[in-house]
Amino acid sequence: MNDRTAEKEREIQKEQKPSFRHLLRLFLYVFRATKGISCIYLGLFVLLSFLRPLIAEIWGRYIFVVENAGNRVTEAALMLVLYWGISFAADLLESYLAPEGGGDFEQLDMVQANRQQELFKVHLLKKVNSVSPEYLEAPVMKDRMCQVFDFAGDSWNGINRKVMISGYVVVAKVISVLTIAAALYLYHPLLSILVLLAPLPTLYSVSLGEKLQFRFVKESTELQRETEYFEELLLSPAEKEIKTLGLHDFFYGKWRERADAYVIRQKKLIRNRALLQIVNSLFYNVAHVGGMVLAILLLAQGKLSLGAMSAVFAMTGTLITDSAQLIRAFGSFQAQKNRAAQFFDLMDLKEDETLESEKVSLHRAEAKGVKYRYLLTTRYTLNGVDFTLHPGEKVAFVGENGAGKSTFVKLLTGMLSPSEGTLLLNGKPTEELHPESRFDAQSVVVQDPTHYETFTLYENVFLGETHQRYEEKAIERALAFSGLSALENKLLGKYVGGTDLSGGQWQKLAIARAAYRNRDLIVLDEPTSNLDPLAETEIFEKYNSLAKDKTVIYVTHRISVARLADRIIVFKNGKIEEDGSFNELMQLKGEFARLYEVQSQWYDR
Structure with a gap:
């Protein structure tokens, strides 16, 4: 006879093979759930990506005007005012966006994160309510739901920052990098090639770091849950019974054992990611210095004017920064494919059949x-x-x-x-x-x-x-x-x-x-x-x-x-x-x- 429980077991044990399509699907899923604020946020990122190369071009134009001043003092002054005005607007905008989490003002991404969590958890809770209650009997389902809800709610390593903001950065920085690279190519082809190729090793290191993070979360969920259980036990009304039975030290030992094990794993993760960050910084600085040296050599050969070199300096710095951010964001984005697949492992669970709800009364x-x-x-x-x-x-x-x-x-x-x-x-x-x-x-x-x-x-x-x-x-x-x-x-x-x-x-x-x-x-x-x-x-x-x-x-x-x-x-x-x-x-x-x-x-x- 057909074992219907076996069908449910196959359903909850089924794990989708992580792929990039899961990420795109998740990005669009969240974008549709938060259309308004997502459009605003993406638009601001794209605007910022255009402002940085524009600032570099204005600075180069200002140097050129000053170098050949003559009676063009008014034009130089206007260039300077325009430069500082756009720079101020860009800095203000970047402070609100704070893609790296270092904004001075209240970060707009926190507004989006809170709104996304609210709307996103509505979908998650509806899904949990729509599947068979029997699924909740299985510990593997509890772990999966715990990991998905943590992913949705984590302000630093969750969906908002690792998927949505990373996705916005990828779109915006692709526009910025292509625009600046084209401008540098007009000055000299080597300038754009050098600064585009140098940050590529960052892609591998960022991807590796995110994989380490995912493995840590997946392997430590049960340990974290046990740690929280013993901590709650020691702080709950059960502490009265625990004291009368002389069990405080026993449960404290259980909590300490698991907490220490969790911290050891976490320290290892932090150490490995710090080493990867050092490697990223090394490649970033080598590329930046290389671009500046090449610009100076071109100036010495008479292939660049002083104003053009100033623009190249500014553009090179912006391109290096944007290239690094693009690769880092893309690496962070694509590294979430495991968690995206895990999310859809839950969301694609078979729901209770859609039958028409009717008022029934038990007769037999x-x-x-x-x-x-x-x-x-x-x-x-x-x-x-x-x-x-x-x-x-x-x-x-x-x-x-x-x-x-x-x-x-x-x-x-x-x-x-x-x-x-x-x-x-x-x-x-x-x-x-x-x-x-x-x-x-x-x-x-x-x-x-x-x-x-x-x-x-x-x-x-x-x-x-x-x-x-x-x-x-x-x-x-x-x-x-x-x-x-x-x-x-x-x-x-x-x-x-x-x-x-x-x-x-x-x-x-x-x-x-x-x-x-x-x-x-x-x-x-x-x-x-x-x-x-x-x-x-x-x-x-x-x-x-x-x-x-x-x-x-x-x-x-x-x-x-x-x-x-x-x-x-x-x-x-x-x-x-x-x-x-x-x-x-x-x-x-x-x-x-x-x-x-x-x-x-x-x-x-």
């Missing part, structure tokens, strides 16, 4: 020979499950840890898709239903609910149904249902200056959110693990009374609570071991009865 769910294994693993968590869920049933899923209960719930709720077998909802295969339609048809409470801090208590409940009008009375009823009616409607989250809730209160808040959502299918995946048995029983009893004709699935480890359900499903080793009412399963004296006896001993002591 049926699993036929369903198997499931998590991405990039070989063991089947579910191994041939046959199950039918009827509308209005109150069903409890029980079993030991790892038996497959929560995995099967994820399949029913659309977070995962069967590796093999068929899962039908209302008689239709789940792949024919729009994911959003499935999500919209259910209320789900998980074991470890998200703590939505920076929101008030009432806003936290409202998150359960943001597509409808905010109804305070309905929110208050949901809070009363979950046992939180005594809490004040205040901002939540200790670290944002709000109220701190206990683990049990956060779980009750998630239950209130599900009650406010009010769907035909209610899934409670161990939502009361932080509550005492009496509170858990009360919650389930309330859901039974609230649900009435709704379908409810309980996932619980507390066997005593399962007796509240109409039907109990016992999972064992990835299969349904038993199926029946509480009394029927107790009479079987099988797995359920064994679990019940084991747990009842704790209460009989």
Whole structure:
């Protein structure tokens, strides 16, 4: 039988071979996303590329006029004023553009970077939301997303500076270099050839430096993530438990070990790139001096006037600078092809099929020979499950840890898709239903609910149904249902200056959110693990009374609570071991009865 998980594995493991087309595609992708500011920025770079050779030509003309002054003092003065005026404009413009990051004013590229990050991350977040949630189960996908988001947000080594600004510089400097080279060629062909060929070794060294940077990022992502995890652990509320267990030194050692390893790799990268920069500077200065010596020799031979030599000096310096910037920018640009390919590895992931979203209500769910294994693993968590869920049933899923209960719930709720077998909802295969339609048809409470801090208590409940009008009375009823009616409607989250809730209160808040959502299918995946048995029983009893004709699935480890359900499903080793009412399963004296006896001993002591 076709293993659908294998298809997803091939999809997430597929890596495109880096090529220059990925860079062009990425440049155009970002340019289209930020048309306005990108056009302004590119236009300013091109304008600057024309101003520098113009300044050199005006300076040469000024020297020529001064050399042959006579009665042309006014013309010389005008030339000087024009020279300083255009130079000031060029310097001001370069300070704003600051392609090398050394501008004196607030850099325009920071404005673009912030705007690009905002618009760019909109596309990234939409993409992440459009792919199957199952992809997020794979660590390789988490690493890829982390690297792509870092590339988008890094102000120094990210998309803005390394791709967009480098791309602008390439376009502008090509115009500048060709213009100046043509002018120098008219003075003497050797002048343009010398200064154009000399910086070429820079292309190789820059490309090599960027490859070293990419390899460092790719190989250090996991190490950096582990370092950040242990640092956050030592600074989080978990530090209280860490101190009481005497684990501070242990976790500090883990953090220090990884931080040191990361720093060693980073030092090696910085050292190698510094050596490459020294080589670049050497070639740059040799070419500059060579151009000046050649101009002096031509002057001595009478092939250049003093004014022409002054213009050549200025143009040579500008051409050397622009050639070096062009090659450096092109090297930096083309070296990003690995990261560009990595970006499109994410963006080209197959999305959930574009099906028409429609309002659905669960009438019947049926699993036929369903198997499931998590991405990039070989063991089947579910191994041939046959199950039918009827509308209005109150069903409890029980079993030991790892038996497959929560995995099967994820399949029913659309977070995962069967590796093999068929899962039908209302008689239709789940792949024919729009994911959003499935999500919209259910209320789900998980074991470890998200703590939505920076929101008030009432806003936290409202998150359960943001597509409808905010109804305070309905929110208050949901809070009363979950046992939180005594809490004040205040901002939540200790670290944002709000109220701190206990683990049990956060779980009750998630239950209130599900009650406010009010769907035909209610899934409670161990939502009361932080509550005492009496509170858990009360919650389930309330859901039974609230649900009435709704379908409810309980996932619980507390066997005593399962007796509240109409039907109990016992999972064992990835299969349904038993199926029946509480009394029927107790009479079987099988797995359920064994679990019940084991747990009842704790209460009989």
